[in-house]
Amino acid sequence: MTPLIVFEAVACPLPLDNVDTDQLIPARFMKRPRSDGYGQFLLHDLRQDASSPACALDQDRFKSCQILIAGRNFGCGSSREAAVYALADFGFRCVIASSFGDIFASNAVKNGILPAVVSPEQAETLLAHQGVIQGETMIIDLPDQCIRIGNHTVDFSIDPVWKTQLLNGWDDIDMTVSYASDIARFNQSDAVARPWAQPDRSPAQ
Amino acid sequence: MTERAGSLSSRPKTLIDKIWDAHVVVDREDGQSLLWVDRHLLHEGSFHAFDQLAKRQARLHRPDLTFGIADHYVPTRNRDSLAPEIKRMVDQLSDNCAKHDVTLFGLDDPRQGIVHVTIPAQGLTLPGTIMVCGDSHTSTHGAFGAYAFGIGASEVAHVMMTQAIWQKRPKAMRVTVEGALPAGTSAKDIALHLIATIGADGAQGHAIEYAGSTIRALSMEGRLTLCNLSIEAGARLGLIAPDDTTFAFLRGKPFAPKGAAFEAAVHAWLSLRSDEKAVFDREITIDATALAPTLTWGTTPEQALPITANTPDPATVGDAARARTLTDALDYMGLKPNQPLTGIAIDRVFIGSCTNSRIEDLRAAAAVLAGHRAKVPGLVSPGSSAVKQQAEAEGLDRIFTEAGLQWVESGCSMCVGMNGDLVPAGERCASTTNRNFKGRQGPGSRTHLMSPAMVAAAALTGHLTDVRTLTQGAHR
Ligand code: SF4
Numbered sequence A: 001m002t003p004l005i006v007f008e009a010v011a012c013p014l015p016l017d018n019v020d021t022d023q024l025i026p027a028r029f030m031k032r033p034r035s036d037g038y039g040q041f042l043l044h045d046l047r048q049d050a051s052s053p054a055c056a057l058d059q060d061r062f063k064s065c066q067i068l069i070a071g072r073n074f075g076c077g078s079s080r081e082a083a084v085y086a087l088a089d090f091g092f093r094c095v096i097a098s099s100f101g102d103i104f105a106s107n108a109v110k111n112g113i114l115p116a117v118v119s120p121e122q123a124e125t126l127l128a129h130q131g132v133i134q135g136e137t138m139i140i141d142l143p144d145q146c147i148r149i150g151n152h153t154v155d156f157s158i159d160p161v162w163k164t165q166l167l168n169g170w171d172d173i174d175m176t177v178s179y180a181s182d183i184a185r186f187n188q189s190d191a192v193a194r195p196w197a198q199p200d201r202s203p204a205q
Numbered sequence B: 001m002t003e004r005a006g007s008l009s010s011r012p013k014t015l016i017d018k019i020w021d022a023h024v025v026v027d028r029e030d031g032q033s034l035l036w037v038d039r040h041l042l043h044e045g046s047f048h049a050f051d052q053l054a055k056r057q058a059r060l061h062r063p064d065l066t067f068g069i070a071d072h073y074v075p076t077r078n079r080d081s082l083a084p085e086i087k088r089m090v091d092q093l094s095d096n097c098a099k100h101d102v103t104l105f106g107l108d109d110p111r112q113g114i115v116h117v118t119i120p121a122q123g124l125t126l127p128g129t130i131m132v133c134g135d136s137h138t139s140t141h142g143a144f145g146a147y148a149f150g151i152g153a154s155e156v157a158h159v160m161m162t163q164a165i166w167q168k169r170p171k172a173m174r175v176t177v178e179g180a181l182p183a184g185t186s187a188k189d190i191a192l193h194l195i196a197t198i199g200a201d202g203a204q205g206h207a208i209e210y211a212g213s214t215i216r217a218l219s220m221e222g223r224l225t226l227c228n229l230s231i232e233a234g235a236r237l238g239l240i241a242p243d244d245t246t247f248a249f250l251r252g253k254p255f256a257p258k259g260a261a262f263e264a265a266v267h268a269w270l271s272l273r274s275d276e277k278a279v280f281d282r283e284i285t286i287d288a289t290a291l292a293p294t295l296t297w298g299t300t301p302e303q304a305l306p307i308t309a310n311t312p313d314p315a316t317v318g319d320a321a322r323a324r325t326l327t328d329a330l331d332y333m334g335l336k337p338n339q340p341l342t343g344i345a346i347d348r349v350f351i352g353s354c355t356n357s358r359i360e361d362l363r364a365a366a367a368v369l370a371g372h373r374a375k376v377p378g379l380v381s382p383g384s385s386a387v388k389q390q391a392e393a394e395g396l397d398r399i400f401t402e403a404g405l406q407w408v409e410s411g412c413s414m415c416v417g418m419n420g421d422l423v424p425a426g427e428r429c430a431s432t433t434n435r436n437f438k439g440r441q442g443p444g445s446r447t448h449l450m451s452p453a454m455v456a457a458a459a460l461t462g463h464l465t466d467v468r469t470l471t472q473g474a475h476r
Helices: A044-048 A053-058 A082-090 A102-110 A120-128 A160-168 A172-177 A180-193 B002-010 B015-021 B044-055 B084-099 B115-121 B136-144 B153-162 B187-198 B213-217 B220-233 B244-250 B260-269 B320-333 B359-369 B385-393 B396-402 B452-461 B467-471
Strands: A006-014 A067-070 A094-097 A114-117 A137-141 A146-149 A152-155 B024-027 B032-036 B039-042 B066-069 B103-105 B130-133 B147-150 B164-168 B171-178 B206-211 B237-239 B282-287 B294-296 B304-306 B348-351 B378-380 B428-431 B446-449
Touching: A006 A053, A006 A120, A044 A053, A067 A120, A082 A102, A094 A120, A102 A114, A102 A160, A102 B153, A120 A152, A172 A180, A172 B153, A172 B164, A180 B024, A180 B032, B015 B147, B015 B206, B039 B084, B039 B115, B039 B153, B044 B084, B044 B153, B066 B084, B066 B115, B084 B103, B115 B136, B115 B220, B115 B385, B130 B136, B130 B153, B136 B147, B136 B220, B136 B237, B136 B244, B147 B237, B153 B164, B171 B213, B187 B220, B187 B282, B187 B294, B187 B304, B206 B220, B220 B237, B220 B244, B220 B359, B244 B260, B348 B359, B348 B452, B359 B385, B359 B396, B359 B452, B359 B467, B385 B396, B428 B452, B452 B467
Parallel strands: A006 A067, A067 A094, A094 A114, B039 B066, B039 B130, B066 B103, B130 B147, B171 B206, B171 B282, B206 B237, B348 B378, B348 B428, B428 B446
Antiparallel strands: A006 A137, A137 A146, A146 A152, B024 B032, B032 B164, B294 B304, B294 B446
């Protein structure tokens, strides 16, 4: 995973609450292998509706955007990591929102995307910011946990563990391998403490 | 962290703490814990994780604790001639499970069904266990006092390789429901009422324990419905302390402990309850006696109201962002402000999904439908092949077909539309499922979530209907 530290990019406004993962990628596209690229399916159905704010993604000034700004409860719903694949493959490295679906946020970090939490008022301010609307770039500073556009600065929060992972580009699995002996030891004592936890495959009595 | 763990062990614990503490392999400085996983459930969508495994040339750490189920893509009709795309998804799961020695409940297996219906019925969901699955409604299994939650594909791959998962201890919320449920209401109404009250992100970062006399009186089916919908309130999971209802359900189930081992297990499970003085981060109380049949009108589960209410009027909402959200939902749903919910015409009904497709759900719908014809078409998809068989033995299938509804095989079906069972664009569906998101049941579909009895009532009249007006002998 590429580390994420400080970067500058265009931010696309998506002034919607409760953007669920069914919106981020409709289920019918999920049969495809990831190698096909999922970016084309991002917010697919919303982008068909000319009146939807999601159409901003197709405007020239947001073509190269890597930051998405949304309302509350972004990424709620299904656990489909494909929603994050769609964002990543489109080019996004950061989503700013006032709250996130838990599973989505965790999936995002595992794919090197920063879920930055700001207050509802700050989200509204950023969504309405002239610089954002005109497609000017903003700076995401992860070490300092702040967002800068023009002379406007907004702090964001992020779980400290996720912050470390993103800064270092760490992969969970590599990290866990170093605990293999702890896992084996736990398993041994647990088998004694909770014998009933094993699936019983013997025939019914 | 050791200090924190020490102080936790000496003070009264919640059920959530007790299960957590029994599964900690390692506590890390930063507050993350590596937890042991007792059951890992896979479905067709798990192919992303199997691909990650293949890339690393890794093996499954504990295939004996892993179970595969074909549900998301399986057709509910004409199973002999699968569309090539669907067949590829189902075959991929079979191949991966065979390659890694994972027990599979495949398309032709009598144990096949929706993962959250068939796994509990097989006795694989046990109190005090940690369960994960690449599906957000894994919270369903909390009905047994299991700590069960949905994970993404990268985490699925992690559990495959290590049988463990990194987690941060969630905050604890207790939802206490007291009193007898009024006629015409069920677990679904408790859940929709809760979500409407606290919001679709109201329980974010929390695990919910459901408690109180109403919860104790619920059957396992009702508890499964309630815990299933915890995720729609934003919770990581929801659970209920196991009791005699739980133990009676588990006794004699295929994969549950047997004989003396079962009695020993029950003895251990009896300690799985929150200590009397345990402190929760948040407490919510619900008076069950005040509940009315509840349904969603909009495009998120939090947009739910009693059937006796009218749609909201954005003009009376002060907050501009909230007014915009309400207007957008009304527009999508093809509804006007202040419109009475009763009387909104529907185009079809769906009874199924891991929320409401168990035998008790089918009985509740059949009780309303018995001897009558539906005014709209609809689909009834039992939650598992075993539920289907039982329903047929009870003659419920005939009630549905005589009412004009289609009685089909088991799977996720019209809950998510991955298998081709779709609500056509612009059509309005009264549905027992869990998500009324835009396009969830098909592009342009409009979904109203409600209980099986309420769906049956809507089917009979062709519009959203208070089931109490039918069952109390009034007009049809
Ligand atoms: S029935 Fe619906 S919610 Fe349940 S597991 Fe299947 S797709 Fe997910």
